[in-house]
Amino acid sequence: MSLYNKLKWILGILIVFVLIIATNLIDKNNFTRVRDSVVTIYEDRIIASDLIFELQQSIHEKEVAIVLRDSLFYKNQNSRVNQHIESLLARYDETKLTKKESKIYKNLKSNLADLMTLENKNTSINLLNKNEILAKIDNLKSNLSDLSKVQLDEGGKQMSISRKALDTVEFFTQLEICILVVLAIVIQLIVMYNPKKTE
Template structure:
């Protein structure tokens, strides 16, 4: 009967070890969530924030040139800036976008096309009618501002996901330590304990 009791204890301990393996798998899953979150913060938020910054600078150059009616800018530099902006848009499209971000980004692209039309109209008016171009540039700047705010919100959300995953890992690690200490004591008792023979 003593052998049977020891087998029960060993099976009980094996079940606890299986529990520990399961918690390790959960830890692994949480570490993957942290890793994905960090990658997302860099690739889909910081890189995009830099693209938004570059596009904002380009739009400010356009706005300044429009206010000054800078013919040299619109006849020589503007096409290059439009090409750069198109490249920034292509890079932006390769990142993961949230539903709200898709909506604002599509609006931005439509407004950017309207800016190009307004620029052609501005040039055709011999740099006289700037109001239409200024209005379209204002819409694009508003879109860029909204996209920038989305990056901040999403970056915060990803940080929150990382923090929750790290907190979960810490909790399970402490539980594992307590369980292992308990198991070590139980194993010692099972191995050392010798029942009295009657």
């Protein structure tokens, strides 16, 4: 094989080699983007779960006060609890919501508005008012429970997507490494091969 032919072979294989390296770098870059995106989404789920937990605590405070007919709570602490709930809702608005979650969240906000309206109607808690408020609190607890389930489901989906992406990138990386090794061996054979000329 002449030097010119060897150079053609080497050039052809080097082009394939460069293409595989470029593909590998692109795959790696895409994987990094997907991983970062999934981590961000998952963090939104964790943040949302924490906000739901805090909302549950605030609603529980209201429930205890109504059951105990604690009028001092409504005079002294209820406005502080309501402000805390509003700040939690504002932070929850910043997270990414799925369609299902958005529907539940809208229902939660509606139930919260109804509860606050009931609380503002009358500072003295009579039996009728107490039952209405407890019914709204039960609705809120149900909304919060549904939102918690959504966080868990969506977090699991994102982890599954992340695992699949990682497995795919790992497979292609291994495949490309094998191809590169084979190409390197072929290049070495072409460079080293020197057939004896017959006289």
